Amino acid sequence: MKHLLIGLIAALSLTTAAQARSLDEVRSSGTLTVAIYNDFAPFSDDAKGIDVDIARALGEKLGVKVSFLPFDADESMDDDLRNMVWKGTVLGYGPADMMMHVPTEAAFANRNDKVAIFGTYFRDTLQIARNLERLPELRDMAVLDKEPVGVEADSLGSMILGSPYGGHRVADLHHYVKLEEAFADLKAGKLSAVMALGSQAEAAMGKESGFRVAMAPLPGRVPPGGWSFGLAVKSDYTQLADALKQAMATLESDGTLDRIFTAHGVKRLAP
Template sequence: MSRTKSMMRALALCAGLVLGATASAVGATAPQTHEAGRLRIAVYNDFAPYSDNGKGVDVAIGRELAKRLGLQADIVGFNADEDMNDDLRNMVWKGHYLGTQPADVMLHVPVDHYLEKKNEQVHIFGPYHLETIAIARNPQRVPPVAGSAARALEVFTHEKIGVEVASLPDDFLLSVLNGRLRENVTHFMTIPEAVAALKKGEIAAVMATRAELEGALGTQSKFEISEVQMPELRIKGWPIGMAVKADNASLQAALSKALEDIYHDGTLDRIFAQHGITHRVP
């Protein structure tokens, strides 16, 4: 299941956002973790530029948070399940039926009131980035994407645009304009695969999250990235944060304080910049 699809299933049902608990001073008692002296951090597998083979933005953030807490970071990669509710169950409060133990904290969780209300066993907090939907395009074939869908997407009635299978952009492009674009929506298993096709000229554009596009394009200046602001796309962006078990107030407070620290001293911006990603404050 696509991570974007998993997140969107939760987000699409409401527009309200909860910013979670504000950072507070960590008490004298060490934060509660599954193993003393260690912080078990859950990140998605195969999710460049956030987490892929032990590297990425989320991995770096997780290691830095653990360092600020004086703990050893244990990075636990996992595959996305059917939806975000399953991911929270598997990696935060219960564990997977195949035997995977839950983590202390899960990163890259949409900070959303409806999602937290449906999952009373977890607390979602600490937004550290604002994710947005964007289009990477070959400017020689695709003009700037602006205005309503009828205007902005007309070019894709004859040019091909790539998407990740079962993602929000996939659902949107297949249904918008009464399905007129369906024949020119090309599906890929991952965004890096779609961007590779863009570089080869096999497609003219790719629609995905901005961070995924920036990560896959690297320093390629031939292509332009623009955020999608058309009114027909109801969900244009969402904050991403973290989740812990609802009853683990000490860990939540400690992580909130550590996140505040790495934001204010510039470490968070540097982590995103080192991975070629534009950091957007939620």
């Protein structure tokens, strides 16, 4: 998700330039443009995933079609909001009308005052997928000390496992650009465990015999309830935000959100 320039050039060849618009403009055009991350299974990968399905369901509630603006993550989420919600990139790609998978933490929202963040639709936590034969129990992080463990490069899991914690540190840590490759190595027996977001671990390993996905025992190092994610639009467009917030509430109350997550092998953690 780091190759922004390459991803944007490729996307520009497939998608016309977009501009964030008001609710009236969205409805008049008949299309809602939605920013989604590239290579981000199970949420958005090759125009498929949880975020893709939720965006389409939101568009249906607003009575419009959905057009996607896929993008590669920049150095920070603040950069992503600038590029895809309120300004657009230097190459003229974006912004979209709405962005999926935005952290809803108050401090983060407050410092990004050019966007409105709302419509929380799930929580995620750090979890560990493990080989039960090698690691029958996950009492604490010490059980990983001498085991080969995979993480996504430049991730929170990488930072945690690569630093001492309570006198323990994973000695055989493997970094992957793509988590799919880490999970493939776990299935092949090259790794004993993989630390990732619970949604990613469940989707990849939840149905695999001989493996288990469980909460990472990290008391005091990460929020116990994990992190919540929602939507973002440009702060000027309050009517669009209100319409999307109402639509998201309907998707939650009628069970659509739970069904979408389940269809992709993930149990939705309600915010």
